[in-house]
Amino acid sequence: xxxxxxxxxxxxxxxxxxxxxxxxxxxxxxxxxxxxxxxxxxxxxxxxxxxxxxxxxxxxxxxxxxxxxxxxxxxxxxxxxxxxxxxxxxxxxxxxxxxxxxxxxxxxxxxxxxxxxxxxxxxxxxxxxxxxxxxxxxxxxxxxxxxxxxxxxxxxxxxx
Numbered sequence: 373x374x375x376x377x378x379x380x381x382x383x384x385x386x387x388x389x390x391x392x393x394x395x396x397x398x399x400x401x402x403x404x405x406x407x408x409x410x411x412x413x414x415x416x417x418x419x420x421x422x423x424x425x426x427x428x429x430x431x432x433x434x435x436x437x438x439x440x441x442x443x444x445x446x447x448x449x450x451x452x453x454x455x456x457x458x459x460x461x462x463x464x465x466x467x468x469x470x471x472x473x474x475x476x477x478x479x480x481x482x483x484x485x486x487x488x489x490x491x492x493x494x495x496x497x498x499x500x501x502x503x504x505x506x507x508x509x510x511x512x513x514x515x516x517x518x519x520x521x522x523x524x525x526x527x528x529x530x531x532x
Contacts, residue, residue, distance in 0.1 A: 382484050385504055386459045392511050393456035396449070397423065399518040400431045406525045407438055428453050440524075445517050452510040455503050458488040464500055 401421045410416035420426060426434075432453075436446045464484050471477070484500035 382464050382500060385500075386464075389456055389459050389504070389507050392507070393452065396452060396511065396514060396518070397428055397431065399515060399522070400428075400435060400449070403438075403518055403522050403525065404431065404434055406522055406529070409529070441521065442517070445514060448510050448514050452507060452514060454488070455507045455510070458486060458498075459500075459503065459507075462486055462488070 401417060404421060405413050405417060408416075421431070432446055432449055435441050435449070436443065464486050485497045486500050486503060487495050488498050488503070490496050
């Protein structure tokens with residue numbers, strides 16, 4: 373029964389990761405709108421920044437050209453997007469390792485694994501819990517950065 377609960381928990385986590393990734397993309401769009409101050413900001417957002425028109429990667433390219441936007445945050449946003457895509461588009465497998473002891477099998481390890489592509493283009497197996505932890509740490513850091521960057525843009529606009 374524990375494995376069924378773990379599978380449900382993994383599915384819920386995938387949903388949360390996708391939801392948090394959408395939240396980050398909305399924050400990125402808000403930064404772009406504040407920076408460029410389009411006259412028709414709702415139209416700008418609903419057409420140009422719609423993810424069907426300007427995808428996540430293109431939005432990161434825009435951010436990387438904004439004044440004082442830290443390059444290491446761009447890399448963290450890329451990593452966050454990679455994790456999101458990995459969990460949203462791949463199957464999670466329960467890997468069980470066991471050994472035989474006196475005609476009985478003993479589970480030595482059980483973990484959810486996910487196949488992902490590393491930066492060199494190789495497919496590797498990653499621990500789902502590790503990816504989840506990485507994602508939430510990145511999400512916390514980049515969300516705070518985007519919030520502060522947006523506030524800085526608004527302050528500069530008010531000062532001028």
